[in-house]
Structures are given as C-alpha cells and as structure tokens.
Amino acid sequence: MGTGRSRVLKFIRERQDVQGTLLIMPTMFWLGIFLLIPLVLIVLISFAARGQYGDVVYTFSLKNYRNLLDRQYVIILWDSTWIAFMTTALSLVIGYPLAYFIARSHPRYRSFFLFMILVPFWTNFLIRIYAWMIMLRGQGVIGSVMTSLGLMRGLGEKIFNQIQLYTPGAVLIGMVYEFLPFMILPLYSSLEKLDPSLLEAAADLGARPWRAFLRVTLPLSLPGIVAGTILVFVPAMGMFVVPDLMGGARTVLVGNLIRNQYLVARDWPFGSAASMVLMILTLAVTLVYTHFFGFGEELVA
C-alpha cells in the first residue's frame, strides 16, 4: 500500500519542476478563478446588452462602446485622465525632494523618517480623506485660519474658492494626499541604493551640484520614478471615493461612472465597456511609459 505513495513522493522529490508547479498551483487556482475569469467575463459583458430588468443579455454589439463616444462620457474620460496625470505629477514634484532628503539623512534617523512616511501610508484612506474634509470645509480649519488672519478677501478668497470642499481643486488635493506615500516609497528605495562615490566622481570632474543631480542622481533614480508613477497613476485613474466625498456633484470621474452603472443604474454592459476603456487607458499609459523608461523594479520593493 505504501509503495504507491512513496513512489509519488520519490517522483516529486526528483522533479524540481513538479515541486515548483505544486507550490504555485493554489495561487494560480485562486487567481485564475476569482480574478482572471472575472476579468474575461467583463470583456464579454462589455459586448452584451442590458435586459429589461437590469440583467445581462449576451449578444455581440458595439453599442456600449459607441455610447461612450457621447460628448459627456468623452469629457469624463478626459477629466479622469487629466486629474490622474496631475495627481501623479504633483506627487512626483512634492515627493521627490522628501525621498531625496530621507535617502541622504544620517542612517541613524533614516528609519525614523521612513517610519513617518509609513504611518500615513498605512492609515485608512477614508480617514485620510476625512482629515482633508475637515481642513477644507467652508467653516473648516483652513477657512477659519485664513479668516482670522484677514486673508479671506481678494486673491486669498479666490484661491480658497478654488480649493474648498466640493470643488475639483479639493479633489486634486485629496488625491495627492492619498497617493503621495505610494510615490515616496519607491523613490526612496531607488535613491537609497545610489552610490555616493558617483556624485563625488562627478564633483571631482568639475560638475556643479545641479548638473551632477541631472546627469547622475536623476537617471539612476529612474526605476523609482517609473514605479512610483505607475503606483499613483493606476489607482488615481479608477478612483471614485475621493470625488464622491470631496468633489460634490460636478466632479464625476470614470470610476464614479463605472460604480454607478453597476450599483445604481444597473447597466452592467455599459459599465463593463467603460471599465474596458479605463483598463486600456491605464495599460497603454503604463506600457508606453515602461517602454521608454524600463520596467520599475521597485514596484513592490
């Protein structure tokens, strides 16, 4: 009786590839059924039609995609891409110097500075949105402080009107705050690896600090920039919670559109077509970007 079992064991013991396959199998099983098949299903549904009661009638039609060409939806797609782009750019501009600071600080304090980035990163994102809702409300912290400083007139008032809660400006502020740590962490991990002797060599050869930064530091931190950009841009493209809570009625992004089609209007085929376009947009941007700048090896470092 035991011989059959021991023969199987012997077989597994001798075959490295079988061991690897056995170890990866549960993952592929789970992700295959609950992630890949559902994504394929979305592709199918995007060509289907909405039934009378909000059910899905499987046919092959391009109607859902044609509907997306309607002016209002093109505007939504454009706004989403624009806000995601701005979020990514601002996160990079704000995050780079901070990552640079952490990487250059004394090793004794470095882990503390990094820890200070991790706390907001691990704080629930709804809480972080709420924190900015308190700041930006009409009678919120920033408004009150500005009023008491006498800044709430002229230019100050104009600026506040652009960023107060339930404006597109507030959405952008909320998004940058949400995703900034996603940018800083990969930037830090690529800057930290930078060999200081390279900068010394540049200095010895007569390069000014700025030039050394542009020619040495910046190119070598490119993997971090790529990873950070993808980690910010992809979730920013699909974000609907920040516009929901901070954007008021005027700010509708493609994420809101998809959520509404699925949970409110119950037009799943149209929602699926919108998701397909969203996925294609994020994949295209990611692929073009990694094609030019290489794949961000810091993506999960």
Next chain:
Amino acid sequence: MSERNPPGPGLKLYAVLAYAYLYVPILILILFSFNASKYSVNWTGFTLRWYDELFRDRFVWLATRNTLIIAFVSTFVSTVIGTAAALALHRYSFRGKGFSETTLYVPVIIPEVVMGIAMLAFFAQVGFQLGLGTIIIAHIAFCIPFVALTVRARLHGFDRSLEEAAMDLGANEWVTFWRITLPLIMPGVLSGALLAFTLSLDDYIITLFTAGPGSTTLPLRVFAMLRQAVTPKVNALSTLWILVVFILLVLVQWLQRPQNVKSKT
C-alpha cells in the same frame, strides 16, 4: 548615499514642511475627536463623549466584528498560499512561470474598481450569495499577490546550505521545512501577513462590490458616516484606527530590525 553628503538647510526646511503637510490634517482630526462642540471647528472644551457614543454604536461593533473575521481569515489563507508561490518563484523553474509572475502583477496594474465589478459580475453569474464569504474570497484574491511579492523579495540572500545540511543529517523534506526553512523565512512571511492584514482591514472599493446585506465592514461604515451628517464620532473611530495601525507598524519595524532578519547573511 548618506554619510558624506548630508542634506542642506534648504532640503531640511522642505522636509519639515512636507512632514507638516502629511501630519497636520491627521493631528487635527485626532484633536477634534476630543472636542465638545459637535459641528464647530472651534475648540469648546475637552470631552470623551464621542468615544462613549462610538462604543454604544451597535453597527460599529457589528462592522468591527465583520472586518476582523474577514481580515483574519483572508490573511491566513493568502499568507499560506502566497508564501508557497514565493518559494515556487524564487527557487524553481517550471512551465508557465512567466505567466504566473504576470498574473501576480494584475492587481498592481488594474484599477481596483475594475476588479470590484469583475468579481461582482462573476459572483452574480455563478450564483454566489453576496456576504462575508464573497468578501473573504475577494480579499484573499487581492492579498495573495502582495504576500507572494513581499515574501519573494525577502527570500533574496536565503542560505540554502542549512537546508542541505539538515537533509544530509537525515531530516526529510517535511521536517526540514518546519525546522529550518520556515523559521528562516518567518520575518518575511510575517511582513507579508501584516501587509495582507492591513490591505484587508483597509479595503473599501472591492468590498463595496462584493458585500451583501449584513456584511457591512468598518470602511463601508465609515463611508456611510461621512456621507451623512458627520459628527466627531467619526473622529473618535478614526483616532482608534490610527492607533491600531501605529501599533501594527511598530511591530513590523521591530520584525524588520537587522537582528531579526536572520535570513540575511
């Protein structure tokens, strides 16, 4: 890149401002959880009333219970499955390895809302009743890749000679795994598990699409509270949540101390 090249005063000032930007909103949120006034941003006196109200809120307790059940189950399952995947990808070559690796990056390059509706459509299609079960299935699915990639990153520098020595001394694979391999990779496995736990605890988007009646989680509850008239009760809940995250993080930092990472030789 530090010792010989410390940050200048301009960069230091910038860092102070950047950290203020990250922390001032959170600190103000915490401060107002102790404010007596319900709506005003003016400080009208210290109170623990909001914490008291929070602890009396039956829905919050229910949501906490659901959230913890989901987080513990999905962390356990995804850690076991994801660690196996990390070992497979790190040590072995097998057919379909490239495809497996690509699959692990799917949650990184696909927006969460798309994964959410895909899972909802799938559960509806196969007739799964939405509830705790479907949330757990979904959470396991998006946690596995993060566990696998985290553990794999920590497997670099793993010294296989200890395993070989154990086998030479007559231990079989099973004993070798439990006595040698697992203890050595444990810090990596634990960081993967903690990451999975936080991801599950935090998730709003995928949970929104896979939750059914009676399976409300804390993030869903917080969102509902933010859509209604917001009272400092939300601040109290947020403060406690931040505290829990802070403790978890200190734990992670402790696990990652150099003397705890034995696998790095």
